[in-house]
Amino acid sequence: MTTTSWWWRVGGAGVGLLAAVGLRGGSLIPWRDRSADAAHVRLSWSARPERVEHCRRLRDDELAQLPAHMRLRVQCDGVLARYLLAVRVDDTVVASDTLRGGGLRHDRPIRVAGDCATCPRRCRIDVASTRAHHRW
């Protein structure tokens, strides 16, 4: 038998009440993480990356070394392009990224999905996606 005084029992009820209040409060904490006039630019599109090819004409002696069924005068190696994404707000870059095709071999479509913060006023927003220079 526990010897608990009346005051402790009242305290127990108080702790129970406090736990209930804590539960209610903790389940609905108003979380203010941006000012009311925040502005974001949402980027969302998909595109198939271009294939960049580097071709050259084979010399006669190079052709002769190949099996007959593989003798093509022009031989091309290719990769899928990468793009440089830049988001400018009034000529200030606020976000930049390198875009590559999806998948482990980057041979799937490029998909862009994301927000970037900007300023809540009239401004000029420039979103540019330019093909990255590919070094052979």
Added chain:
Amino acid sequence: MRSSTERALRRVDAVFTRLFGWRYHPLHQTGTVAVALLVVLIVTGLYLLVFFRVGTPWASVARIVGDPYLGRWMRSLHRFASDAMVVAVLLHALRMFAQDRRWGPRALAWISGVGLLLFVFVSGWTGFVIVWDEFGARLAMAGARLFDALPILSEPVGRVFSGERPIPGAFFFVNLFLHVAVPLGIAAGLWVHVSRLARPVLLPPRILTWVIVGGLWALAVVAPAPLAPQADAFNLPATVPVDVFYAFWLQLVERLPSWGAWTGALATLAIATAIPRLTRRPREGRYAPSVVDERYCTGCNQCPQDCPWDAISMVPRTDGRASLVARVDPSSCVSCGLCAGSCAPMGVGPAHRTGRDQLHEIRALVQTGLQPGGAPITALLCEHAPDSHGAALARAGARVQHVSCTGNVHTSAVELLLRNGSAGVIIFSCPPRDCRGREGPKWLEQRLYHDREAELQPRVDKRRVHLATAASGDLAGTVGAYHAFAHSVAGLGSVEVHGDLADVECVPTPVDARRRRR
């Protein structure tokens, strides 16, 4: 030697004992409270499932909330019970950690518990997402960002929320499916969690269950959880009502790069699951598993019944005797020592804690001054009982003897104490729901008063034996129980135990050498 976490836990326990009493001490049964809350979640969830519409998630929840008689508080009860469940599970883990109940045979329970907590978070996450209010959308986007960092999906999940087109019903269907399926996983995980226990206790005492459920229900009625505005891809709310129990990580994760969030989450998970390995103890001394002395084992099959961890089985003997013999599986034995108290011939138990060892200890105690006639009362105190209780009992005049668990106490040891001058024996156990050996007070009570095997012999005057509880924070209760017992014993006169002590201590059966060779 108690760890700092255990000492801190003891102080908190003491306060809660004073507030709620040890019978309804909520911290002693955080695990069972979590299961009770899971039952509440399933019942209320089934109701909500009937009215939820995958095609119009927010509108259907708004309709539920608009029903003032049942829907509103059902949803709030579902919400508050899920929050309380996270608290209960975390407290349960903290308690098991502080009480050193996390390694060895308990490692499976610990690791499955980590998995269960993960399931609870996943279930809660999907539950918030399917409402599709501003908080749900925030959680969904954070999750999408994390998943998009993994090269496993052909298209970024984040694009679903860009606002280009309506969110497909399949997204909500998948989340709803997970929200229903993951709790089934929790039920399966719970089975694994308690699979090493012989008799798992899954629910708290009925009164505590109803107080908790009733309290949550009252909270749901008085202050129901409001529904946040519907998520809108083109509207960024400045303030989002966040459930901190499920989304305490959200603010941090949104600021970290995806790889950083994944690294942090995986590192936390790895550390949590490695705790049994990192904190394990050598299986020797206090932690040595029980062993069976086959010379004394009569094959009575009592110790396998009493073992709370199913660590003992009966196997055919190899010494030629007809009966079975007990065998302890060291990988399942947590060294609680309850088998020592359950074995009438005293043939099983951890090293130095068997019934025979107890008798030797008592004989040594007798030689150090326990005299017949006018002798003090012996108080056997669980070593997990607060130190202050032992000191207070000694001040009150008791001869205090510590035992590793009261469930270890062999009834013959009690009888021997009475035969050798103790006017009475009072045994102080931990609160039954807080026994490290799980069933120590239960089995001892049955051995003392209900003739469970290894019972206190009828020749012993049971009025001279008393089982009480020593709970942190209830020193007055402990001392009061001692004084009441001392008062009742004082009126009984001198101790008389008929019969011979040889009846108590089982004589080993000699093994036939010829049969043994065969």
